[in-house]
Amino acid sequence: MKVKKITLHLIEQKLLSPFITSSGRVDTRESILVELEDVDGIVGWGEVVAFSSPWYTEETIKTCWHMIVDFLAKIVLTETFEHPNELRDYFQHIRRNHMAKAGVETALWDLYAKKKGVPLATAIGGTRSYIETGVVVSIDSVEDVLKKINGHIKEGYKRIKIKIKPGQDYELLRRIRNEFPTVPLMADANSAYTLHDIDNLKALDKFNLMMIEQPLAADDIFDHAKLQRELHTPICLDESITSIEDVRKAIEMESCRVINVKVGRVGGLSEAIRIHNLCKQHNIPVWCGGMLEAGISRAHNIALASLPNFTIPGDISASSRYWEQDIIEPEVIVKNGTISVPSDVGIGFGVNREFIKTITKDFTILK
Numbered sequence: 001m002k003v004k005k006i007t008l009h010l011i012e013q014k015l016l017s018p019f020i021t022s023s024g025r026v027d028t029r030e031s032i033l034v035e036l037e038d039v040d041g042i043v044g045w046g047e048v049v050a051f052s053s054p055w056y057t058e059e060t061i062k063t064c065w066h067m068i069v070d071f072l073a074k075i076v077l078t079e080t081f082e083h084p085n086e087l088r089d090y091f092q093h094i095r096r097n098h099m100a101k102a103g104v105e106t107a108l109w110d111l112y113a114k115k116k117g118v119p120l121a122t123a124i125g126g127t128r129s130y131i132e133t134g135v136v137v138s139i140d141s142v143e144d145v146l147k148k149i150n151g152h153i154k155e156g157y158k159r160i161k162i163k164i165k166p167g168q169d170y171e172l173l174r175r176i177r178n179e180f181p182t183v184p185l186m187a188d189a190n191s192a193y194t195l196h197d198i199d200n201l202k203a204l205d206k207f208n209l210m211m212i213e214q215p216l217a218a219d220d221i222f223d224h225a226k227l228q229r230e231l232h233t234p235i236c237l238d239e240s241i242t243s244i245e246d247v248r249k250a251i252e253m254e255s256c257r258v259i260n261v262k263v264g265r266v267g268g269l270s271e272a273i274r275i276h277n278l279c280k281q282h283n284i285p286v287w288c289g290g291m292l293e294a295g296i297s298r299a300h301n302i303a304l305a306s307l308p309n310f311t312i313p314g315d316i317s318a319s320s321r322y323w324e325q326d327i328i329e330p331e332v333i334v335k336n337g338t339i340s341v342p343s344d345v346g347i348g349f350g351v352n353r354e355f356i357k358t359i360t361k362d363f364t365i366l367k
């Protein structure tokens with residue numbers, strides 16, 4: 001593959017409803033769409049999933065724009081690639097900046113699959129034609145959380161994830177379990193607790209949660225190992241896992257029993273696949289996390305979740321969960337809690353350029 005042109009599209013869309021976690025709130029969502037065009041005129045699409053402010057990781061839309069324009073683009077435009085895995089080595093001397101790298105790398109994967117004439121899911125070794133999926137309810141009043149859960153169960157989602165924080169945990173979960181005693185349920189704390197809260201966290205064991213996601217600090221695997229020894233509920237790591245090396249250490253230390261894989265957080269699909277493979281060897285189930293994304297990242301997630309060790313429904317909801325209109329065609333629909341893995345080449349969805357134009361705030365062309 002020889003890329004001759006990179007177009008970055010900075011888009012902004014309003015979420016249908018604000019998304020609130022213990023560490024941040026999102027009302028409008030900026031994203032960078034990465035369009036790679038090769039010498040034969042074939043186009044691959046990626047999406048940078050960083051937020052406008054650094055509440056979830058240290059990256060922002062602006063740092064990603066800077067990284068791609070000033071460092072990553074040059075590598076992609078200079079080198080010739082046989083396979084997208086090679087990009088990982090070229091990017092190695094640039095530290096971190098995983099979401100910027102992933103935006104470019106996933107576009108190269110789409111291009112690669114299109115040139116091979118196969119769906120992206122096939123190109124990465126996916127084995128499922130349908131994926132099971134869950135949905136996330138953000139922090140809200142107990143009454144509204146119960147109402148939303150009820151709606152999502154009716155929509156068919158296979159698993160409900162709620163956001164918790166100190167003071168909005170025990171009572172909320174008690175009320176949820178009262179009304180929905182058997183629904184597959186998990187809680188995501190986005191690092192809102194410390195080991196001082198250990199008794200409060202142990203008290204949540206009785207709600208039969210599938211897992212508790214990232215209770216402790218975003219860069220920690222040491223305290224999580226201590227906590228996991230005290231909890232019956234499996235811990236799932238999200239923020240703490242930024243690479244396969246983090247996974248190796250977390251498994252060895254027994255810091256968690258489940259891992260949330262996000263392509264952007266770990267720097268691309270190649271790293272996500274390696275993480276999937278390592279977890280499979282160690283019988284650690286994985287699931288695909290979400291980033292309130294637009295359709296291109298959603299399509300990459302669907303392909304990723306078709307790998308065999310993605311055995312737990314992920315945060316890959318329907319386009320209509322967050323958007324009035326998605327940037328891809330057709331939009332992603334959830335039927336009986338499942339999404340079908342597309343059989344068209346590459347990401348398997350069309351990209352709606354006309355709609356993208358109407359939500360574009362800035363763009364740049366790099367050659």
Ligand SMILES: O=C(O)CCC(=O)c1ccccc1C(=O)O
Pocket residue numbers: 056135136188190238289290291292293315316317
């Ligand atoms: O539905 C989604 O896209 C995922 C929602 C979600 O939980 C989330 C959204 C943005 C940033 C971090 C997280 C998280 O998994 O912690």
Ligand SMILES: [Mg+2]
Pocket residue numbers: 188190213214238239260
């Ligand atoms: Mg999380």
